[in-house]
Amino acid sequence: MSAAEHAGTQGPTSGEYIQHHLQHLQKNFSFENVKQSSIVDFSVFNLDSVFFSVLLGILGCFFMWRAARSATAGVPGRFQAAVEILAEMVENQAKGVVRNAKSRKLVSPLALTVFVWIFLMNAMDMIPVDLIPMIWHSVGPAAGFSDYMRVVPTADLSSTLGLSVSVLLVCLVYNVKIKGLGGWLHELVAAPFGDRWFLYPINFLMQMIEFIAKTVSHGMRLFGNMFAGELVFMLIALMGGVWAWQFNPLTGVFWLGFGHVVAGTVWSLFHILVITLQAFIFMMLTLIYVGQSHDSH
C-alpha cells in the first residue's frame, strides 16, 4: 500500500504513510532540521504551522480591510453584505455576553478576528491531503528543508494552545483592569467558597484549577476536532492509494475506490459543519471567558 509519489519502488506501508504525514516541518532555533524529542519540546517550532497561520491571518485581515474600506451608505454588494452579516452576528453575541460597552470596543473585533482566522485555518483541512505535501516534496528538500508538511495549523496542538493562552492573557488583563489588582487578588482567595481566612487556600486552588481547565479545554477541543478530522481524511486517502496501486477488478480491493469516493464525500460534508462550528464555539467561549472576567463573584 503506497502513495503514488513512491511509484516504482517498494513504497511505504500504510503506517509509514500516516506517520510521514503526521510529522511537522520542525526547526530548532538555530534553523536546523530537527524532530521533537518528546511530547513537549520547547526547543523546536513547527515552521509549517507558523507559515500557514501567518499567511491565513494576513489573508483574513486583507479581506476584512477590503470590506471595511468599501463600506458605504448605499446598497452593498454581495461580499460587503456577507462581511456585514458576519460582523453583526459577532457583535450581537458580544452584546449578549460582555456587558461593558467600553470593553466591547476591543473584545468584539477580537472575537471577529478569532472567528475568521480560525475558520480559515480550519478550512485548510478541505484541501486534498497530498496536494501541498506533493508540491513541497518537489521543492522543499532541494532547498534544504525536511520533506514534511502539515497544512492545517489548528491541527497542531501548539497553535491551538497558543490561541487559548492568548485568550487567557486577555482575560487576566481585563480582570486586573476592571477589578483593580487588589480587588482581583482578593477575589482569587475569596471566591467561590467565601471570605473566611481558613478558606483562602482552597479558594485559591479552585480558582487556579478553573483557569487551567478553561484554557486547556479551550485549546484542546479545537485541536482534537481538527486532528481527528485530518487523520480520517488521511485514512480515506489511504483507501484511494490502495485502489490506485492494486488496480485489478478481479480482487475485492478494486471496490475500495468507490469506498474512497463515498467516504470522502460524506466526511467532507460533515467536516464543513465541524469547521464552522468549532470556529464559532472558540469565538463564543472567548467572549464568555472575557465576559466572566468582568463579573465579580
Added chain:
Amino acid sequence: MENVLGFVALACGLIVGLGAIGASIGIALMGGKFLEASARQPELMNELQTKMFILAGLIDAAFLIGVAIALLFAFANPFVLA
C-alpha cells in the same frame, strides 16, 4: 512487542468507545430538551438553536480530545521506543 501493540489497540478502542457512549447520551439528552422547548415556545427556537450548537461543541469536547489521543497512540505511539 506484539503484546504491547495488542494492549495499545485495546486501549484505543476503549478510549473511543467509552467516550462515544458519554458524548452520544449527552447530545441525545440535550437534543431532546431542545425539541421539547421548541414545541413549547416556537418563538425561542432560533436562540435556543444557537445555544444548542454551542453546547454540542462543549459536550463533544472531551470525547474528541480522547479520540485525538487514541489516534496519536494508534499511529505515533510515544511510548514505543522506535
